[in-house]
Amino acid sequence: xxxxDPLLPVQPDEATxxxxxxxxxxxxxxxxxxxxxxxIPAKSPMFDADWANNGYIERVIRDAAAWVESKKVxxxxxxxxxxxxxxxxxxxxxxxxxxxxxxxxxxxxxxxxQPEFNGWRNDLGPWTPxxxxxxxxxxxxxDDGYAVYASLTAIMALDKMGIPRPRCVGIIESCExxxxxxxxxxxxxxxxxxxxxxxxxxxxSGAGNYDQLWLTTSLRGMVSGTLKVEILTEGxxxxxxxxxxxxxxxxxxxxxDRLEDSKTGRLLPESFHCEIPADRxxxxxxxAQILGDEVWKRFPWACGADGGSxxxxxxxxxxALLNRTWxxxxxxxxxxxxxxxxxxGNVLRPYTAFKLSLRLPPLIDGNEAAATLKxxxxxxxPYNAKVTFAADGRVGAQGATGWNxxxxxxxxxxxxxxxxxxxxxAPCGYIGQGGTIPLMSMLQQSFPAAQxxxxxxxGPKSNAHGPNEFLHVPYGKKLTAAVAQVMAACx
Numbered sequence: 011x012x013x014x015d016p017l018l019p020v021q022p023d024e025a026t027x028x029x030x031x032x033x034x035x036x037x038x039x040x041x042x043x044x045x046x047x048x049x050i051p052a053k054s055p056m057f058d059a060d061w062a063n064n065g066y067i068e069r070v071i072r073d074a075a076a077w078v079e080s081k082k083v084x085x086x087x088x089x090x091x092x093x094x095x096x097x098x099x100x101x102x103x104x105x106x107x108x109x110x111x112x113x114x115x116x117x118x119x120x121x122x123x124q125p126e127f128n129g130w131r132n133d134l135g136p137w138t139p140x141x142x143x144x145x146x147x148x149x150x151x152x153d154d155g156y157a158v159y160a161s162l163t164a165i166m167a168l169d170k171m172g173i174p175r176p177r178c179v180g181i182i183e184s185c186e187x188x189x190x191x192x193x194x195x196x197x198x199x200x201x202x203x204x205x206x207x208x209x210x211x212x213x214x215s216g217a218g219n220y221d222q223l224w225l226t227t228s229l230r231g232m233v234s235g236t237l238k239v240e241i242l243t244e245g246x247x248x249x250x251x252x253x254x255x256x257x258x259x260x261x262x263x264x265x266x267d268r269l270e271d272s273k274t275g276r277l278l279p280e281s282f283h284c285e286i287p288a289d290r291x292x293x294x295x296x297x298a299q300i301l302g303d304e305v306w307k308r309f310p311w312a313c314g315a316d317g318g319s320x321x322x323x324x325x326x327x328x329x330a331l332l333n334r335t336w337x338x339x340x341x342x343x344x345x346x347x348x349x350x351x352x353x354x355g356n357v358l359r360p361y362t363a364f365k366l367s368l369r370l371p372p373l374i375d376g377n378e379a380a381a382t383l384k385x386x387x388x389x390x391x392p393y394n395a396k397v398t399f400a401a402d403g404r405v406g407a408q409g410a411t412g413w414n415x416x417x418x419x420x421x422x423x424x425x426x427x428x429x430x431x432x433x434x435x436a437p438c439g440y441i442g443q444g445g446t447i448p449l450m451s452m453l454q455q456s457f458p459a460a461q462x463x464x465x466x467x468x469g470p471k472s473n474a475h476g477p478n479e480f481l482h483v484p485y486g487k488k489l490t491a492a493v494a495q496v497m498a499a500c501x
Contacts, residue, residue: 018428019173019174019425019495019498019499020173020428020432020495020498020499022432024171024173025432025433025491025495027167027171028167028168028171028173028491028494028495029432029433029487029488029491031163031166031167031170031171031491032163032164032167032487032488032490032491032494033487033491035163035166035167035490036163036483036486036487036490039077039159040156040159040160040163040486041141041146041483043073043074043077043159044139044146044151044155044156044159044481045139045141045146046073047070047073047074047121047150047151047155048137048138048139048146048148048149048150048151048155049137049138049139049148050066050069050070050073050137051066051123051126051136051137051149052066052067052069052070052121052122052123052150052184053066053122053123053124053125053187054122054123054124054184054185054186054187054188055067055097055122055185055188055192056187056188056189056402057124057125057187057188061097067097067098067121067122067184068098070121070155070184071090071098071100071121071182071184072090074100074121074155074158074159074182075088075090075100077158077159077162078100078102078158078162078180081162081166083104083162083165083166083169084104084105084169085104085105086102086103086104087102087103088100088101088102089101089102091196091199091200093192093195093196093199096185096192096195096196097122097183097184097185097192098184099181099182099183099184099192099193099196100121100158100180100181100182101179101180101181101182101200101203102162102179102180103177103178103179103180103203104165104177104178104179105177106174106175106176106177107168107169107174107175108174108175108176109174111174111175111176111177112205112206113176113177113206113207113208113209113500114176114177114178114179114204114205114206114207114208115175115176115177115178115179115207115208115209115210115211115497115500116178116179116180116181116204116207116209116210116211116453116457116460117157117161117178117179117180117181117210117211117213118157118180118181118182118183118210118211118212118213118214118449118453119154119155119156119157119158119161119180119182119183119212119213119214120154120157120182120183120184120185120186120187120190120214121150121155121158121182121183121184122183122184122185122186122187122188123149123150123153123155123187124149124150124153124187124474124475126149127475127476127477128477129476129477129478130477130478131477131478134147134148134477134478135148136148136149136479137149139151141483144482144483144484145480145481145482145483146480146481146483147478147479147480148479148480149479150479151479151480151481152466152467152468152472152474152479152480152481152482153214153466153468153474153475153479154213154214154466154467156213156467156481156486157182157213157214158180158182160213160486160489160490160493161180161211161213161493162180163490163494164490164491164493164494164497165178165494165497167490167491167494168494168497168498173494173498174498175497175498175500176208176209176497176500177205178497179203179204179205181196181197181200181449183196183449186214186447186448186449188402188403189232189234189402189403189410189446189448190410190447190448190449190452191403191404193448193449193452194452197449197452197453197456201456204457207453207456207457207460208459208460208461208500209422209460209461209462209463209496209497209500210450210453210457210460210461210462210463210464211463211493211496211497212226212447212449212450212462212463212464212465212466213465213466213467213489213493214447214464214466215229215443215445215447215464215465215466215468216441216443216445216466216467216468216469216472216474217439217441217465217466217467217468217469217485218297218300218301218439218441218469218470219300219301219304219439219469219470220469220470220482220484220485221434221436222430222434222436222437222438222439223426223429223430223433223434223438223439223465223488223489223492224438224439224440224441224465225415225426225438225439225440225441225463225464225465226415226441226442226443226464226465226466227290227293227414227415227440227441227442228290228335228336228372228412228413228414228415228442228443229372229412229413229442229443229445229446229447229450229464230335230336230369230370230371230372230412230443230444230445230446231369231370231371231372231374231375231376231379231409231410231411231412231413231446231451232367232368232369232370232376232409232410232412232446233366233368233370233376233379233380233383233401233408233409233410234343234365234366234367234368234401234402235365235366235380235383235399235400235401235402235408236346236363236364236365236366236398236399236400237262237265237266237363237364237366237387237397237398237399238346238347238361238362238363238396238397238398238399238400239258239259239261239262239265239361239362239363239391239395239396239397240258240360240361240395240396240397241255241256241257241258241261241360241361241393241395241396242255242258242358242360242361243360244360245357245358245359245360246357246358246360247356247357247358248356248357248358249356251358252358255358256392256393256395257358258347258359258360258361258362258395259359259362261362261391261392261393261395261397262362262364264392265387265391265392265397266340266364268386268387269340269383269386269387270340274323275323275339275340277337277338277339277340277368279382279386281374281378281379281382282338282368282370282371282374282379282382283337283338283371283374284336284371284372284373284374286332286336286371287414290335290336290414290442291332293440293441293442294328294331294332294335294441294442295328296440297331297439297440297441298327298328298330298331299327300439301327302327303325303327304470305327305330305331306322306324306325306327306330308470308471309322310471331441331442334442334444335372335441335442335443335444336371336372336442337371338368338369338370338371338374339368339369339444340366340367340368340369341366341367341368341369342364342365342366342367343365343366343367344364344365345362345363345364345365346362346363346364346365347359347360347361347362347363348362366399368383369444369446370409370411370412371412372412372413372414372442373412373414374411374412375409375411376408376409376410376411376412377408377409377411378409379409380401380403380408380409381408383399383401384399384401387399410446410448410451411448411451412446412451413447413450413451413454415462415464416454416458416460416461416462418461419461421499421500422461422463422496422499422500424499425495425496425499425500426438426463426496428495428499429491429492429493429495429496429499430492432491432492432495433488433491433492433495434488434492445474447464450462450464461500463493463496465489465493466489467481467482467485467486467489469482469485
């Protein structure tokens with residue numbers, strides 16, 4: 011063996027051993043565990059109001075906890091914490107193997123899932139896992155049921171190689187897809203036990219490609235909820251009423267026009283916008299050079315009117331990256347008040363309801379945005395219609411605030427690049443994400459000095475939340491080894 015380089019926390023031969031351990035554990039233990047996990051419809055409380063009685067969340071929590079405890083990691087303790095009326099949280103801790111270390115690494119993931127959605131390939135389904143050509147299909151494996159298994163595997167890999175690391179704690183929740191409205195209470199309860207958190211590792215994010223390690227630099231916030239317009243108490247004959255009774259759908263369109271320019275998609279209230287930091291623009295420019303047109307070509311575009319594909323809002327890679335990470339955007343994700351087409355007779359409907367998903371720039375306060383949105387939509391209703399907007403979540407937590415990563419410490423920047431080179435053969439990439447992880451803002455406020463390693467397996471076409479969602483297992487293996495190497499550098 012070559013002489014040990016004291017400047018490298020992980021030697022080249024050790025990096026190889028970490029990769030081999032991670033790959034073997036994924037093949038022998040993690041993939042089988044995720045096959046079982048995917049088969050359980052553990053939908054988040056927002057999508058399963060009777061989650062406590064149905065028992066699916068309880069089952070995935072118990073399965074993951076049992077897997078962690080079965081590994082017999084030296085000094086590991088685990089507790090399933092339950093606060094009254096809230097979804098459970100797994101909390102585990104493993105003592106440091108680095109002599110004299112007072113730091114703590116906090117590892118995060120979640121086990122609740124999005125609902126089924128339609129459009130799955132005929133041989134696939136949300137709760138019917140299928141593993142083919144390195145891709146594990148099914149709901150929740152990549153977003154992000156794998157996190158608890160990969161986190162402990164990274165710890166085990168370091169311990170097996172005798173590579174020192176700090177104390178590690180894990181927080182695995184089951185309310186993330188509902189906006190993590192249960193999590194603040196758990197963070198408050200656990201804060202005395204978390205210790206001096208110097209690094210947060212969150213495995214609930216994405217990747218620009220599968221060719222290098224990607225660090226998430228920002229996350230958007232979100233307000234979601236139901237906008238409902240009521241004009242009648244029951245449906246009436248459209249021939250008798252149309253022209254006199256205003257359409258609830260037309261009123262809803264008018265109300266949405268207060269929020270969004272339908273021609274451009276720009277959100278009209280300036281309070282929903284923020285200035286993009288200069289360093290994020292420069293990082294996005296570098297990422298645009300790496301990814302090029304794949305930034306927008308990776309989506310499953312339909313066939314357009316002229317036979318070509320439908321078009322994005324922009325084909326400029328830099329602008330595309332900024333649009334999906336630093337610009338507010340409205341999506342309608344569901345509708346109510348409409349009969350199925352086959353049952354749609356000549357009846358003017360009494361109401362129209364849309365499920366809205368408003369993504370917010372990282373620096374906009376989610377709760378303030380929720381209050382602003384409610385006032386904007388409800389005030390001065392056309393025709394004095396009954397217009398209501400009910401935000402998801404609970405009182406005081408009806409919007410999720412986004413997150414802008416703190417500046418990288420030199421040690422973390424070096425560790426990320428070293429781990430990416432060792433396990434992918436390319437430098438670390440930096441990318442903002444359009445999704446929301448409420449925990450990051452919470453932990454940033456609780457531990458302002460902590461560094462953040464936010465990453466994940468949701469790369470091109472992985473399609474989290476949609477049909478044919480998959481986990482790219484080869485990338486998951488490399489990511490696990492890279493996380494272990496960064497954890498060693500933290501020591």
